[in-house]
Amino acid sequence: MTLAYSFHEIDASMLAEVGGKAANLGQLTRAGLPVPPGGCLSTEAYGLVAAGLDELIARAPAGELAARARELLLAAPVPESVRKAVAGIYPGGAVAVRSSATAEDLPHASFAGQQDTYLNVVGEDAVVEAVRRCWASLWTDRAVAYREANGIDHGAVRLAVVIQRMVDSAVAGVMFTANPVTGRRHEAVIDASPGLGEAVVSGAVNPDRFVVHEGEILERHAGDKRMAIRSLPGGGTEREELDHDGFCLTDAQVLELAALGRRVEDHYGAPQDTEWAIDDGGTLWLTQARPITTLYPLPAHRAEGLRAYFSFNVAQGVFGPLTPLGLSGLKLVSSGMSAMFGFRVADRFAGASPITDSGGRLWIDITPALRSRVGRAVLPRMLSVGEARAGVIFERLTERPEFSVTQHSRRPFLRRIGRFARRMHVPSRVRLALTNPERAIALSKRIGAELDARLGIAATATPLERLDHAERVLHAIPPVIASIMPMALTGYGMLGLASRLSGMTLSQLQDVLRSVPNNPTTEMDLELWHLATRIEPFPDVPVAELVAAYHAGTLPQREQIAAFLDTYGHRGVAEIDLGVPRWSDDPTHIIGVLANYLRMDTTGPTPDVLFARGAAEAQALIDRAAARAGRVKGRVVRFALGRARTLVGLREVPKYYIVVTLTAVRRSMAVVGEHLASLGLLETADDVYFLTLPEIRSAVNGAEPDLWRALVAERRASYAQERRRRHVPRMLLSDGTEPEALAVAAAEGDLVGTPASAGTVTGPARVVLDPLGAHLEPGEILVCPSTDPGWTPLFLTAGGLVMEMGGAMSHGAVVAREYGIPAVVGVPDATHRIATGEVITVDGATGTVTLPRGADDRAAAGTVALP
Incomplete structure (x- = not known):
């Protein structure tokens, strides 16, 4: 048992013995960086005084665990062997005594500030007492909550304690080697103030701030620096009032700090959050380094120079990461799509050339569009209807010299579009949609039937045959999408034509798209509601018990639910991911939604009544628009809006068929997973x-x-x-910059997004990050990051919708309009700035969300920073 180590004895492999902070200080010392000398009391010492904690963790009520654990550690005697170990590494004089947990300063969880530090500790007895208090700080309420939020087992965490020579600093502070607000890599951000660095770290002072990139100081901001923390001669610290004008660092010192930060980052190979101090003699010391855990990982780009990426996940309403098989399947689909446009793909499993991944999410390289005249004209219009805020960011990026236009001619684009349109029979599909929409609808259903036949595979197929089949159908699905989309887009074209002829804006015609037919997602939602009207109420037990009864075959309503899942069981939350269970795999979400419906007060209009009312109101609006256009034009307006209502529901059909395909592939891969698990290559079939x-x-x-x-x-x-x-950028540059974070001004008092579904509603907010198990009372306003079809059963009871992502034509917006729910989408950081239970007002016509008085701090004007 080793109770203490000097920094020179510590390396990166000793996390379990010395904790994250000490392991980093040991690495930095061995790398020759200017770290004040010291040592570490190991986790073995903590183990000697923490006897009984395992039993306490197992038995103590959750609300009492932190306080009882602190009480146990503060009361435990410090063994003589530990006192001797402290004496062996205590250098005499003033030291800093700092906690170093085994779950601290890690690449995925920094735990910054979660445990305690004691400064200017003098004398062995005082050091031992500071050590004891560091041990106890592993069990502060904030540290316990942080571990629980990051899924870290309390019993697996132990604490070491750093004892390090104190730097009596003239100036100190913190330095990030990447900009923590914009995400830009190799851009040092330095906060500095006179005295000990504790004043900056604790937020007790407004420090000077410097931003340095490539050896150049880009920004200097002087803080008021009204206070400094100083060491006292006999130990401890005091606060001293200051009247400090100007900057506390010279330009030379700022550049020296930035160079030190670059050395630290180069050593770890990742951006670092560091603490530093400059003593009275002008010597620069590095007192701590930890990874910056909030930065979004950089996409693996395939081309040189600065690149711009748009989040495919955001576009699809899938906020979370995709499984590796989900990413792999979508990359193969993208290769099929690329081939459809005539672009050759070197490795079809790597995906189309603009596709890359990062953080378990797919990203699309939009740099060619930024550098093209056609791209600058087309892409913002596409984004404006699907992801409006991304369109604004795109426009801003066109002003940067790195993205100046290099492709001026429109001819290559027009030639490719022309060839694609002929190959995919676009003119004939548009003509069919206009002249005979019923046949267009029938064609879309026939395409689905042909797809179903293509997806079939014999139960006796070998694993390799299943893989071959999966790869074929994934690569072949893009033409299915392309064959249906022209008919759906014709509907939107007719809406635009009616807008021009009637003189009414698209916003004024928005309600024409309420309760449209031929939309498989709304048909599914209404069928789920009808199911709720046909079955008896569930027993008043937790949803988990209802699910268990369903699987056991003892739930009385099982046959009706199973019939619904036979038709719609391929759907689910994040359904574009091959690795995510479908409702047929796990009916928990559907049974939970049904339980929610069955608790509803049905004295008001039910969803099916509201849907029928929406169709009637849409028809009334068509009559008004036709009358406004006049006798001749009015006939065209009536025709166009009728076609729009018939056709726009097809917008959801391609996605529906994609999900059918992905579900078939998922089931086939489950069989392959069972094969690999039977061979012992995988632990479970789901590992595939x-x-x-x-x-x-x-x-x-x-x-x-x-x-x-x-x-x-x-x-x-x-x-x-x-x-x-909790935060995924809409767009990201290859140097780590999140363009939206550069200058996104929040409206004072109100939150501003994109109008998505007209109407105004006031009600309590319900912030939902994951729809699985979510309970939404009738009339509550759903506040969420984004949605896909797996969320839509919640819409039937929602009074309104606020979404962080999306545009006027994104999935959540379309469904909200069809249900007549006021909706605002593309509201930055809405799930952080709105709290569950707050009564908010959603104005779907103006795109504003009004917060209650007292909530203005969360929506204060200024730059929206990354969390």
């Missing part, structure tokens, strides 16, 4: 979703049998970590 298609083929062929279990375990951990990420 954490491998890519080429990796599954390698495993089936017997390659590297010892690799797959470890690889799956690593990816499951990364996936779980990314699921906890």
Whole structure:
């Protein structure tokens, strides 16, 4: 048992013995960086005084655990062996005594400030007492809550304590080697103030701020620096009032700090959050370094120079990460789409050339569009209807010299579009939609039937045959999408024509698209509501018990629910991901929604009544628009709006068929997973979703049998970590910059987004980050990051919708309009700035969300920073 180490004895492999902070200080010391000398009391010492904690963790009520654990540690005697170990590393004089937990300063969770530090501690007895208090600080309420939020087992965390020579600093502060607000890499942000760095770290002072990039100071902001924390001669610290004008660092010192930060980042290979101090003699010391855990990981770009990426996940309403098999499947789909446009793909499993991934999410390289005259004209219009805020960001990026136009001619684009239109029979599909919409609808259904036939595979198929089949159908699905989209887009074209002829804006005609037919998603939602009207109320027990009864065959309503799942069981939340369970795999969400419906007060209009009312109101609006256009034009307006109502529901059909395809592939891969698990290559059949298609083929062929279990375990951990990420950029540059964070001004008092569904509603907000198990009372306003069809059962009871992502034609907006729910989308950071239970007002016509008085602090004017 080793109770203490000097920094020179510590390396990166000793996390379990010395904790994150000490492991970093040991690495930095061994790398020759200017770290004040010191040592570390190991986690073995903590273990000697923490006897009884395991039993306490197992038995103490959750609300009492932190206080009782602190009480136990503060009361436990410090063994003589630990006192001797402290004496062995205490250098005499003033030291800093700092907590170093085994779950601290890690790449995925910094735990910054969660445990305690004691400064200017003098004398062995005082050091021992500070050590005891550091041990107890592992169990502060904030540290316990942080561990629970990050999924870290309390019993697995132990604490070491750093004892380090105190730097009596003239100036100190913190430095991020990447900009924590904009995300830009290699841009040092330095906060500095006179005295000890505690004043800056604790937020007790407004420091000077400097921003440095590539050896150039880009920004200088002088703080008021009204206070400094100073060391006292006999130990401890005091606060001193200051009247400090000017900057506390010279330009030379700022550049020296930035150079030190670059050395630290180069050593770790990742951006770092550091603490530093400059003593009275002008010597610069590095007192701490930890990873910056809030930065979004950079996409793996395939081209040189600055690139701009748009989040495919945001466009699809899937906020969380995709499984590795989900990413692999979508990349293969993108290769099929690229081939459809005549672009050759070198490796179809790598995806189309603009596609890359990062953080378990897909990104599209939009740099070619930024540098093209046609791209600058077309893409903002596309984004304005699907992801409006991204369109604004795109326009802003066109002003940057790095994205100046290099492709001026429109001819290459027009030639490709022309060839694509002929190959996909676009003119004939548009003509069919206009002249005979019933046949267009029938064609879309026939395409679905042909797809179903193509998806069939014999139960006796071998794993390799299943892989071959999966790869074929995934690569072939894009033409199915392309064959239906012209008919749906014709409907929107007719809406635009009616707007021009009637003199009414698209916003004024918005209600024409309420309760449209031929939309498989709204048909599904209404069928679910009708199911709720046909079955008896569930027993008043938790949803988990209802699900268990369903699987056991003892739920009285099981046959009716199973019939619904036979038709719609391929759907689910984040359904574009091959690795995510469908409702047929896990009916928890559907049974929970049904339980919610069955509790509803049905004295008011029911969803089916509201849907019928919406259709009647749409027809009345068509009559008004036709009358406004006049006798001749009015006939055209009536025709156009009738076609729009008939056709726009087809917008959801391509997505529906994609999900049908993905579900068929998922089920086939489940069989392959069972095969690999039976061979011992995977622990469970579900592990197959954490491998890519080429990796599954390698495993089936017997390659590297010892690799797959470890690889799956690593990816499951990364996936779980990314699921906890609360912020995903809409757009991201290859240097890490999030363009939206550069200058997104929030409206004072109100939140501003994109109008999505007209109407005004006031009601209590319900912030939902994951629809699984979510309960939405009738009339509550759903506030969420984004939505896909798996969310829409919640819409039937929602009084309104506020969404962080999306535009006027995004999925959530379309469904909200069809249900007549006032909706505002593209509201930055809405899930943070609105609290569950707050009574808010949603104005779907103006795109504003009004917060209650007292909530203005969350919506204060200024730059919206990354959380």
